[in-house]
Amino acid sequence: MPASSPTEPAHGALVDGFGRIARDLRISITDRCNFRCTYCMPKEGMEFVPRSELLSYEEIVRLARLFVEGLGIESVRLTGGEPTVRRDFHRLISMLAELRTPEEMPVEVSLTTNGSSLARHAELLVQAGLKRVNVSLDSLKPERFAAITRRDALSAVLAGIDAAVAAGLDPVKVNTVVVRGQNEDEILDFAEFGRRRRVQIRFIEFMPLDASGGWSLDKVMPADEIVSRIAAAHPLEPVAHGAEPASRYRYLDGQGEIGVIPSVTKPFCGNCDRVRLTAEGQFLTCLFAVEDLDLREPLRQGASDAFLAELIKQAVGSKWAGHRIGRVDFVRPRRSMSQIGG
Ligand code: SAM
Numbered sequence: 001m002p003a004s005s006p007t008e009p010a011h012g013a014l015v016d017g018f019g020r021i022a023r024d025l026r027i028s029i030t031d032r033c034n035f036r037c038t039y040c041m042p043k044e045g046m047e048f049v050p051r052s053e054l055l056s057y058e059e060i061v062r063l064a065r066l067f068v069e070g071l072g073i074e075s076v077r078l079t080g081g082e083p084t085v086r087r088d089f090h091r092l093i094s095m096l097a098e099l100r101t102p103e104e105m106p107v108e109v110s111l112t113t114n115g116s117s118l119a120r121h122a123e124l125l126v127q128a129g130l131k132r133v134n135v136s137l138d139s140l141k142p143e144r145f146a147a148i149t150r151r152d153a154l155s156a157v158l159a160g161i162d163a164a165v166a167a168g169l170d171p172v173k174v175n176t177v178v179v180r181g182q183n184e185d186e187i188l189d190f191a192e193f194g195r196r197r198r199v200q201i202r203f204i205e206f207m208p209l210d211a212s213g214g215w216s217l218d219k220v221m222p223a224d225e226i227v228s229r230i231a232a233a234h235p236l237e238p239v240a241h242g243a244e245p246a247s248r249y250r251y252l253d254g255q256g257e258i259g260v261i262p263s264v265t266k267p268f269c270g271n272c273d274r275v276r277l278t279a280e281g282q283f284l285t286c287l288f289a290v291e292d293l294d295l296r297e298p299l300r301q302g303a304s305d306a307f308l309a310e311l312i313k314q315a316v317g318s319k320w321a322g323h324r325i326g327r328v329d330f331v332r333p334r335r336s337m338s339q340i341g342g
C-alpha cells in the first residue's frame with residue numbers, strides 16, 4: 001500500500017508548485033555503457049565523467065536514504081549509461097534494498113538495463129534485493145540489433161530476459177524505442193514476442209536526447225499509431241493508470257498487456273511523480289531540465305541532511321509544468337540520454 005494517497009502529501013514530501021508529489025527517484029550510477037545505441041550515444045568520441053567525479057556507492061546511498069527517509073520517495077530505479085557495468089553493482093542493490101520509508105515500508109528497487117549481463121547476474125541481483133527490471137531491446141533481428149546498438153549481442157540480451165524471468169524478477173518489462181524508418185516494421189513482432197514470453201513490451205517514442213542530434217519529429221512513431229497497428233491484429237482495451245508514464249493496454253484475449261510511452265505526442269508531465277540524480281550527483285526535476293542542482297559538492301563538504309533536504313525542496317518547488325518538445329521554444333538539455341539517466 002502506498003504510504004500516502006496521490007492527493008495527500010506525507011510529512012516532508014516533495015511537492016512542486018503544481019501540486020505534483022515526487023515519489024520515484026531515478027538514479028544514474030554511471031554515464032558509461034558497453035553499447036552505443038544510435039538514438040542515445042555516438043559511435044565514438046563520447047566523453048565520460050572522470051571516476052573521481054562519480055558519486056561513490058556510499059554517497060549514492062547517503063542521498064537515497066535522505067530521499068526515502070525524509071522526502072517521501074517510495075521507489076528507486078537505477079539507470080545510466082549501463083548500470084551493470086559498474087563494479088560490484090549487486091553491492092549497491094543490497095545497500096539500497098535495506099532502506100525503509102518512515103512507515104517502515106521497504107523501498108522498491110528496480111533497474112533499467114540493456115540486459116547484456118543479466119544471464120550471468122540476474123540471480124545475484126535478486127538475492128541482493130532487486131524486485132523488477134526493464135530491459136531495452138529494439139530489434140529481434142540480429143543484424144538490425146547490431147546496427148542499432150553497434151554491438152552483436154542480441155542472443156545475450158534474449159538470454160538475459162529469460163534469466164530475469166527465471167530468477168523471479170516481476171514484472172520483467174521490455175523497453176522498445178520505435179524510430180520511424182528504423183524498426184517500425186517490427187512492432188507486431190514485438191507484440192507477439194511479449195505475448196509468447198509473458199513480458200510487457202513498452203513502446204517508447206523517440207525523444208530529442210540522442211547525443212548525435214539526429215532527432216527530428218518525422219522520426220517519431222506516434223504511440224497512437226503503434227497501438228492501432230497492434231490492435232488490428234490483437235484487439236486491445238485501455239487499462240486505467242496513475243502516475244506511471246506508460247499508457248497501458250490489455251489484450252482482450254487475456255494474453256497480457258502492452259505499454260506505450262507517448263513522451264513526444266502526448267506528454268504526461270501533469271502526472272509526473274519523478275525526480276532524478278545523475279551519476280555525478282546533480283539533482284534534476286525533469287528528464288528535460290535545463291537547470292540542475294549540484295548535490296555532490298555540498299555532500300563532499302560535509303553538509304547536513306537538513307541542509308541538503310532544503311536545497312532539494314527548493315528545487316522541486318520551482319519544477320516547471322513540463323517540457324515543450326516539438327514547440328518552437330523547446331530547449332534541448334545539454335546532457336544526452338546516457339548522461340542524464342533514462
Ligand atoms: N543502458 C540502459 C538501457 O539501455 O536500458 C539504461 C539507460 S538507457 C539511457 C534508458 C532508456 O532510455 C532505455 O530504454 C533506452 O532505450 C531509452 N532511450 C535512450 N535514448 C533515447 C531516446 N533518444 N529516446 C527515447 N528513449 C531513449
Ligand code: SF4
Pocket residue numbers: 033034035036037040041080081082114136337338
Ligand atoms: Fe547504452 Fe542504454 Fe544508451 Fe543503449 S540506450 S547506448 S544501452 S545507455
